[in-house]
Amino acid sequence: MCKEIESCCTPIAPPWEAPQVIPAQLRRVNNLIFRKIGQIARTNGVEAVTPMHGWIMEYLYRHSETPVFQRDIEREFSITRSTVTNILQLMERKGYITRRSVEQDARLKQLVLTEKGRQFHEDTMRALHQTDEYVASLLTEEENTELLRLLNKLYLGLK
Known part of the structure; x- marks a missing residue:
C-alpha cells in the first residue's frame, strides 16, 4: 500500500469532547433545567405535577375568562394532538381539569381548571418561578x- 493511501485511510481519532451542536x-440544558424544576418542585410539594401540566394549568388560569380548547393548547405549546390528548386525559384523571x-358544538370540549x-x-x-x-x-x-433574544429568534425561525 502506498503512503498516500495509507495516510488518507488512517482513521482520525475522535475528539475528546463531542462537538457542541x-x-x-x-x-x-433542557434536561438539566427539567431536573432542577423537579428538585425545586419536590421542595414545594408539587412533585406529582409535571412541568407541562404546570404550564398548561398556568395557561388555563391566565385564560380563565375565555373558552380554551385542546387546539389552543396544541398551538400554544407546539405539541401534537395525540400528545395533548394524552396529557389532558391524565390531568383530568388527576382532577386538575x-x-x-x-x-x-357538542363535539367541542372547553378545558376548565378545577379547584384542585x-x-x-x-x-x-x-x-x-424559583427555577427561573x-x-x-x-x-x-x-x-x-441576549439568550432570550436568540432563543426567540430560533423559535420564530423554526415555527
Whole structure:
C-alpha cells in the first residue's frame, strides 16, 4: 500500500469532547433545567405535577375568562394532538381539569381548571418561578437578555 493511501485511510481519532451542536446542547440544558424544576418542585410539594401540566394549568388560569380548547393548547405549546390528548386525559384523571361541552358544538370540549388544579397551579408557579430565578442567576442581566433574544429568534425561525 502506498503512503498516500495509507495516510488518507488512517482513521482520525475522535475528539475528546463531542462537538457542541446547537440542538444537542439545547437538549442537554433542557434536561438539566427539567431536573432542577423537579428538585425545586419536590421542595414545594408539587412533585406529582409535571412541568407541562404546570404550564398548561398556568395557561388555563391566565385564560380563565375565555373558552380554551385542546387546539389552543396544541398551538400554544407546539405539541401534537395525540400528545395533548394524552396529557389532558391524565390531568383530568388527576382532577386538575374538567372538560365541559359547549352549547354551540357538542363535539367541542372547553378545558376548565378545577379547584384542585387552581391550588396546584399556585404551588407549581412558585416552583417554576424559583427555577427561573435560579437559572437567570447563572447569567448576567445582559446575557439573559441576549439568550432570550436568540432563543426567540430560533423559535420564530423554526415555527
